[in-house]
Amino acid sequence: MDYKNAGVDIEAGYRSVELMKGHIKKTMRKEVLTSIGGFSGAFSMEKLKEMEHPVLVSGTDGVGTKLKLAFILDKHDTIGIDCVAMCVNDIACAGGEPLFFLDYIACGKNHPEQIAEIVGGVAEGCVQAGAALIGGETAEHPDLMPEDEYDLAGFAVGAVDEKDLITGADIRPGDALVGIYSSGVHSNGFSLVRKVFEMTKESLETYYEELGKTLGEALLTPTKIYVKALQSVKDSGVKIKGCSHITGGGFYENIPRMLPEGTKASVRKDAYEVPAIFKLLAEKGNVSEEVMYNTYNMGIGMVLAVEAEDAEKTLAAVRKAGEDGCILGSVKEGKKEVEIC
Numbered sequence: 001m002d003y004k005n006a007g008v009d010i011e012a013g014y015r016s017v018e019l020m021k022g023h024i025k026k027t028m029r030k031e032v033l034t035s036i037g038g039f040s041g042a043f044s045m046e047k048l049k050e051m052e053h054p055v056l057v058s059g060t061d062g063v064g065t066k067l068k069l070a071f072i073l074d075k076h077d078t079i080g081i082d083c084v085a086m087c088v089n090d091i092a093c094a095g096g097e098p099l100f101f102l103d104y105i106a107c108g109k110n111h112p113e114q115i116a117e118i119v120g121g122v123a124e125g126c127v128q129a130g131a132a133l134i135g136g137e138t139a140e141h142p143d144l145m146p147e148d149e150y151d152l153a154g155f156a157v158g159a160v161d162e163k164d165l166i167t168g169a170d171i172r173p174g175d176a177l178v179g180i181y182s183s184g185v186h187s188n189g190f191s192l193v194r195k196v197f198e199m200t201k202e203s204l205e206t207y208y209e210e211l212g213k214t215l216g217e218a219l220l221t222p223t224k225i226y227v228k229a230l231q232s233v234k235d236s237g238v239k240i241k242g243c244s245h246i247t248g249g250g251f252y253e254n255i256p257r258m259l260p261e262g263t264k265a266s267v268r269k270d271a272y273e274v275p276a277i278f279k280l281l282a283e284k285g286n287v288s289e290e291v292m293y294n295t296y297n298m299g300i301g302m303v304l305a306v307e308a309e310d311a312e313k314t315l316a317a318v319r320k321a322g323e324d325g326c327i328l329g330s331v332k333e334g335k336k337e338v339e340i341c
Contacts, residue, residue, distance in 0.1 A: 012110040012111070012112050012140075015112040016110060016112040016115040016116060016119075016138055017036065017037060019112055019113065019115070019116030019119075020036065020115070020116050020119045020120075021036060023116070023119050023120040023122075023123035023124075023133075024036050024119070024123055024133050026123055026124075026126075026127055027101075027123050027126040027127055027131065027132050027133040028132055029099075029100075029130075029131075029132040030044075031043050031044040031045075031046065031047060031099070031100075031132070032044075032100070032132045032134055034134065034135075036134075036135065038135075040135065041100065041102065041134030041135035042134075043099060043100050043132065043134055043157075047099070047159065048159055051159070051160075051161035051162075052161055052162070052163065053161060053162035053163065054159055054160075054161060054162075055096075055159065055160050055161070055162050055165060056157060056158070056159055057091050057094045057095075057096035057157075057158045057159065057160055058091070058155070058156065058157050058158070059086075059087040059088065059089075059090035059091045059155070059156050059158075060087060060153070060154065060155040060156070061083070061086035061087050061090070061153065061154065062083065062086070062151065062152060062153035062154070063079055063082045063083050063086070063152050063153075063187050064187055064188070064190055064191075065190040065191050065194060066079070066082060066187050066190045066219075066220070067079060067149075067150070067151065067152065068190070068194060068199060069190070069199070069204060069216060069219055069220055070220065071148065071149055072199060072200065072201055072204060072216075073201065073204055073205075073216050073220065075216075075220060076114055076117040076118050076121070077117050077118075077120055077121050078121050078124075078220060078221075078222040079118060079121055079152060079220075079222075080103070080118050080119060080120065080121025080122030080123070080124065080125055080152065081121050081122075081124055081125040081128070081222035081223065081225070082121075082125075082186070082187045082222050082223045083103060083121075083122060083125065083152050083153065083154045084101060084122055084125025084126055084128070084129055084131070084154060084156070084225065085125060085129075085186070085187070085222065085223035085224065085225045086154075086187055086223065086247070087101065087154050087155065087156035088101070088125075088129040088131060088156050088158070088225060088227055089223075089224075089225065089226050089227070089245045089301075089302070090245055091156055091157075091158035091227075092158075092226055092227045092230045092231075092243075092245075093166065093230075093243040093244065093245045093302075094158075094160060094165060094166055094167075094243075095160045095164045095165050095166040095230075095234070095240070095243075096158035096159060096160040097130070097158050097159055097160065097227070097231070098129045098130060098131035098156050098157075098158040098227060099131060099132070099156075099157055099158050099159055100131055100132045100133070100134045100156070100157055101122070101125075101126050101129075101131045101132070101133050101134070101154055101155070101156045101157075102133075102134065102135045102136050102137075102154065102155050102156075103119065103122050103133070103136040103137075103152065103153070103154045103155075104136060104137050104139070104152070104153045104154065104155075105118060105119075105136070105137070105138045105139070105150055105151070105152055106139045106141050106145065106150060106151045107138065107139070107140055107141065107145065107149070107150035107151075108140075108141060108142060108144070108145035108146045108147040108148065108149055108150070109140065109142065109147035109148070110138060110140045114150075115138055118150070118152060119133075119136070121222075122136075122154070125222075125225060128225040128227070128228075129156075129225050129227045130227060130228070131156060131158075164234070166240050166241070166242060166243050166258075167242075168241065168242035168243075168257075168258035168259060168260055168305070169260055170239075170241045170242075171241045171242045171258065171259060171260055171263055171305045171331055172263070172331065173263060173331050173332050173333045174308055174330065174331065175241060175305050175306060175307060175308060175330065175331040176305070176306055176307070176308045176310070176311035176314075176327055176329075176330055176331075177255075177265060177266075177267065177303055177304070177305055177327070177328045177329045177330060177331065178303070178304045178305075178306060178311055178314045178315060178318070178325055178326070178327055178328060179271070179272065179300035179302070179303050179304075179325050179326050179327075179328035180224075180226060180229055180300070180301055180302040180303075180304070180318055180323055180324075180325040181224075181272070181299060181300065181301065181323065181324050181325055181326075182223075182224055182246070182275075182297045182299055182300060182301035183221045183222065183223065183224045183301070184218060184219070184221040184275060184277050185218075185219055185221075185277060185278075185281075185296060185297075186223040186224070186247070186297055186301060187223050187247070188247045188248040188249075188295070188296065188297070189248065189250075189295045189296050190219075192281075192285070192287070192295060193219060193281065195285070196281055196284050196285030196287070197215060197284065203215065204216030204219070208276075208280065210276040210279070210280060211276050211277060211280065212276075218277045219277070223301075224301050224302075224323070226245075226301065226302045226323070228321045228322070229302075229317075229318050229321040229322075229323045230243070230302075230304075231321070232317040232318065232320050232321035233304065233306075233314050233317040233318060235317070236313055236314070236316070236317035236320075237313075238306055238307075238310045238313055238314050238317065239306065239307070239310070240304050240305070240306060240314075241305045241306060241307075242258035242259065242304070242305035243258060243302065243303070243304050243305070244257055244258045244302070244303045245301070245302055246297040246298075246300055246301055246302065246303060247297070248295075249294065249295070250292070250293050250294045250295050250296050250297065250298065251267060251293045251294070251297075251298065251300075251338050251340060252293060252294045252337075252338055253294070254303075255267070255303055255338045256336050256337055256338060258303075258305060259331070259336050260336075261336055262333060262334075262336075263331050263332065263333065263334065263336065264331070264332050264333070264334035264335055264336065264337050264338065264339060265303075265329060265330075265331060265332075265337075265338045265339070266329045266330050266331070266332050266338075266339050266341065267328055267329040267338060267339065267340045267341070268328065268329050268341060269340055269341065271326045271327060271328050271329065272299060272300070272326040272328070273299070274298055274299050275298075275299045278292060278296055278298050278299065281296070293340055300325075300328065303328060305331060308330070311327050312327075315327070
């Protein structure tokens with residue numbers, strides 16, 4: 001008996017690392033001091049010397065049950081983007097610049113080509129965020145997980161000068177709410193998605209005219225990474241007073257997280273066109289509008305609070321970064337909540 005016969009293939013692990021290296025190389029920054037394969041990743045803090053009062057900000061998250069769709073369709077090249085996005089978007093919400101990222105893959109059996117495909121997506125997400133992929137772990141868990149399944153999670157660290165932290169404390173009634181569009185469902189609410197739609201290869205490969213693509217293509221569209229859009233707004237001279245990443249809990253849970261006491265967010269439903277995937281979800285699942293806005297991003301991945309006179313300038317900066325959005329509503333006096341009208 002040996003470790004391989006017990007279910008853990010060390011050689012497959014070595015091959016996975018070799019296959020990853022090309023992807024990881026694309027993410028390197030000058031601050032990275034170590035190479036992949038060591039026991040830890042080292043990252044120089046020289047950049048922090050440029051700041052008056054440097055603050056580290058961090059984020060950790062996973063992809064959740066969206067992974068189930070990747071298993072069914074045997075498509076693993078973009079799910080890593082989702083993992084990076086869920087972490088770095090939270091860092092960007094605080095005004096931070098993501099510096100480096102680490103991933104964790106737990107699998108029933110190490111299939112090197114599949115693992116490399118997953119990490120290729122992670123690397124692409126890191127490139128989009130400007131973060132270095134400095135390490136990670138692939139753990140083979142025989143008997144704990146099915147051989148054809150895996151879980152994916154990540155951890156990111158960023159930095160921001162304390163004076164540039166986005167806290168929401170300065171939000172006042174009269175401020176504008178600017179929404180930046182999402183790419184679709186992103187990485188939340190998939191437990192409900194999997195109840196609404198049949199989770200079979202045939203179902204996911206069904207073409208929907210209103211989507212302009214198959215259901216699986218629409219649902220597996222990777223989460224937008226908003227780091228460059230928020231940096232563009234900052235570079236334009238606009239002060240972002242508050243920022244909400246619209247993840248699990250939708251509008252109702254996430255927007256109030258940036259509001260100070262005595263204010264509420266007033267969101268106009270007619271400010272933009274809700275993407276077809278959400279309309280299809282609501283229709284097929286008989287899901288109420290309230291539940292939809294309490295579960296999904298409904299086409300808005302990030303909400304910024306800015307001075308009313310800066311709203312159009314904010315949109316212009318977002319578009320300069322290659323994204324798009326709308327003036328979603330405004331801040332009013334009231335209880336710390338969201339009204340959707």
